[in-house]
Amino acid sequence: MYFLQKIKIDLAKKINKSIDKNLVKAKDFVYPPQPEMGDITLACFNLSKALKKMPNKIAKELSKKIENSTAIGPYLNFKLTDKKFIYKILYEIAQLKKNYGKQKKKNIKKIMIEYCNQNTHKSLHIGHLRNMFLGNSLSKILESQGDKIIKVSYINDFGIHTAQTLWAFNKFYANAKIPKNKGWFLGQIYTTAVKKIKQSQQAKQEIDKIMRKLEEKSGKEYMLWQKTRKWSIEQFNKIYKELNIKLDKTFYESEFIDQGKKIIEQMLRKKILKKSQNAIIADLRKYKLGILVIMRADGTSLYPVADIPLAIYKTKKYKLDENIYIVDIRQSLYFRQLFKLLKLLGLKSKPKHLSYEFVKLPQGMMSSRFGKVITYEEIKEKILKHSIKETEKRHTNWTNKKIEKTALDITIAAMKFDILKQSAKTVITFDLKKALKFEGFTAPYLQYTYARINSILKKFHSFNSKLSQIDFDAMNFQEKQLVLKISKYPEIIKDSAENYEPSIIAKYLFELSQTFNDYYHTTPVLRTEKKLTIMRVQLLKAIAQTLKNGLNLLGIKTINEM
RNA sequence: GCCCUUGUAGUUCAAUGGAUAGAACGAAGGUUUCCUAAACCUUUGAUGUAGGUUCAAUUCCCACCAAGGGCACCA
Numbered sequence A: 001m002y003f004l005q006k007i008k009i010d011l012a013k014k015i016n017k018s019i020d021k022n023l024v025k026a027k028d029f030v031y032p033p034q035p036e037m038g039d040i041t042l043a044c045f046n047l048s049k050a051l052k053k054m055p056n057k058i059a060k061e062l063s064k065k066i067e068n069s070t071a072i073g074p075y076l077n078f079k080l081t082d083k084k085f086i087y088k089i090l091y092e093i094a095q096l097k098k099n100y101g102k103q104k105k106k107n108i109k110k111i112m113i114e115y116c117n118q119n120t121h122k123s124l125h126i127g128h129l130r131n132m133f134l135g136n137s138l139s140k141i142l143e144s145q146g147d148k149i150i151k152v153s154y155i156n157d158f159g160i161h162t163a164q165t166l167w168a169f170n171k172f173y174a175n176a177k178i179p180k181n182k183g184w185f186l187g188q189i190y191t192t193a194v195k196k197i198k199q200s201q202q203a204k205q206e207i208d209k210i211m212r213k214l215e216e217k218s219g220k221e222y223m224l225w226q227k228t229r230k231w232s233i234e235q236f237n238k239i240y241k242e243l244n245i246k247l248d249k250t251f252y253e254s255e256f257i258d259q260g261k262k263i264i265e266q267m268l269r270k271k272i273l274k275k276s277q278n279a280i281i282a283d284l285r286k287y288k289l290g291i292l293v294i295m296r297a298d299g300t301s302l303y304p305v306a307d308i309p310l311a312i313y314k315t316k317k318y319k320l321d322e323n324i325y326i327v328d329i330r331q332s333l334y335f336r337q338l339f340k341l342l343k344l345l346g347l348k349s350k351p352k353h354l355s356y357e358f359v360k361l362p363q364g365m366m367s368s369r370f371g372k373v374i375t376y377e378e379i380k381e382k383i384l385k386h387s388i389k390e391t392e393k394r395h396t397n398w399t400n401k402k403i404e405k406t407a408l409d410i411t412i413a414a415m416k417f418d419i420l421k422q423s424a425k426t427v428i429t430f431d432l433k434k435a436l437k438f439e440g441f442t443a444p445y446l447q448y449t450y451a452r453i454n455s456i457l458k459k460f461h462s463f464n465s466k467l468s469q470i471d472f473d474a475m476n477f478q479e480k481q482l483v484l485k486i487s488k489y490p491e492i493i494k495d496s497a498e499n500y501e502p503s504i505i506a507k508y509l510f511e512l513s514q515t516f517n518d519y520y521h522t523t524p525v526l527r528t529e530k531k532l533t534i535m536r537v538q539l540l541k542a543i544a545q546t547l548k549n550g551l552n553l554l555g556i557k558t559i560n561e562m
Numbered sequence B: 001g002c003c004c005u006u007g008u009a010g011u012u013c014a015a016u017g018g019a020u021a022g023a024a025c026g027a028a029g030g031u032u033u034c035c036u037a038a039a040c041c042u043u044u045g046a047u048g049u050a051g052g053u054u055c056a057a058u059u060c061c062c063a064c065c066a067a068g069g070g071c072a073c074c075a
Helices: A003-019 A045-051 A055-065 A083-099 A126-144 A160-172 A182-199 A203-216 A219-243 A257-269 A304-318 A329-344 A376-394 A400-420 A443-459 A477-487 A489-498 A502-522 A530-553
Strands: A040-043 A069-072 A075-078 A110-114 A148-155 A249-252 A274-276 A279-283 A291-295 A322-328 A351-356
Touching (some): A003 A055, A003 A083, A083 A530, A110 A126, A110 A304, A126 A148, A126 A376, A203 A219, A304 A329, A322 A329, A400 A443, A443 A530, A477 A530, A502 A530
Parallel strands (some): A148 A249
Antiparallel strands (some): A069 A075, A279 A291
16 A cells, blocks of 8 residues: 555544544545645545534644644645655655556456457548547556456448448549558548549449448459458558557457347347348337447448447457447447347446547547548658657757657657547547647656656766665755655556546646656756755656656656657 | 537636636746756636525536537448
8 A cells, every 4th residue: 555545544543533433534635725735634524514513623623633733724734744754655666666656456357448449441530549549548547556458459340431442442543553551541542432422323322232242252342352451450550559559459340240140130039129121220219229220221231230249259258347448429329229239138248338529620520431530640740740850959969860769759649648638528629730839738848857857867876875864854845745746646546547537647747747847947956965966866766757657657658868 | 309518718628515716828028157948937817697505616406508429221
């Protein structure tokens, strides 16, 4: 257990003893709005009812009985940052290093997280990035809390969109020169397809025909599908590598269709599904979940045909405690319908749709179906270009290779942070102009803070001083505030995991950096008395470690020099 | 029509019923013989409207206004 948590438990015990009732819990302690008020606080309003006393009076009485506490109105404030506290926190971090913030569990759960659900034959855009970044970060965060996480992706390589792209490919790009980035090229074709379909009378029939060929796995169309499918998958793998996203397993829709069709037959016999207007549907109106179409009137498959067998396969093969789907909120009705069908089938699993809001552009909604997207490639190239320029400006003596490597790390970090800093529950308005800003609440700001600390630590040549010999009495107010801030890190991670919100970590790391940068400007670390240098270096090490650990949970690399 | 979100500073976002509603960007001004100025400091400015519950409401409830999303053959 982390030291701050221990302190809260101890304090709660002391207070409960003093009032002779078991009313206060560790989690009742919060932090005062102003650091001068104290390090931790208990609001006495809730005690007021149980003790039948004015909250101000309770606070005042308690402050007399409990050491290091003062009452301000109804609040009972405590000072924590004494020598022992500082030592304990810095010791914890120095011992645990990259494990600082992690939790251990007795009952380890096996949780599958499905994300990175891309469509082949379509553009990969900023909306998909939100999915990837969230999934990547959440798996790391949940893993840090002691559970076993299996990261999987599910590629939709079989929907009608593939037939649409193939249709446009044959019609308008048959003789086109195929560029290097073939996956991106397919995205462009898809956009063309959507436009041309609107203008063409026979398009729908022709596309339906292709779709049937794909279901039959025959003909030139199927061959072309196989070839182009690979283009997309290669593109995805390249992007995952670039973004440092690692998956344990990838499922493909096309691999579950045949199995799905058999299950659909069974479900028809069990009357879970029925025929209506030649299509196969699930009538879920009595559960207030409307109607879900499973198979089209022409006999071709829709998405539940693969989703149902996949869910069964996952649960049985992996023996999951939890099965989490990270998917756009616009599919929340669909997931409720899917989960209901799984339940009707008797599948004992705990599926969870972890939704997040979509990404829009300043001009409005983004939609690959209407060709209004910013692709991954576009964003990356623009930010990278800017990043290279900024890096060159600062390091005229660096080699091109070093500049490019650093600039790429900054670029990926900037993209990830820009998305993750915002709560998953809110719509993101993605503004490329703002994404090119490397100041303020951005990844480069955090990376820069880390690089600065690193630069000091590099210049410090160790005296090999023991933590227990360091004079922490010499710590000033700002330094104590920094220690207090890093002591909160483990509970920030816990909070972020419980709420599935990487944004909590992003905000915390930013605040920590702000406090540090302010400190940096006021206080010399190396050019001062030796004993102060030793003490400050120790503090800096702890801050750097905390920044590194936190950024790692967001999937962001720290940079030693920038 | 039914269901679900969301309205906070010029803009983009915080604040899980608690102390003076915080940041960032923008705008205006300032800091470099001093460990990286991708930094720091100062100024500027906001809870859609009208009620209710509460000792206390940005937060909970109701109505209205506004925006967005989902709802039978896209995923």
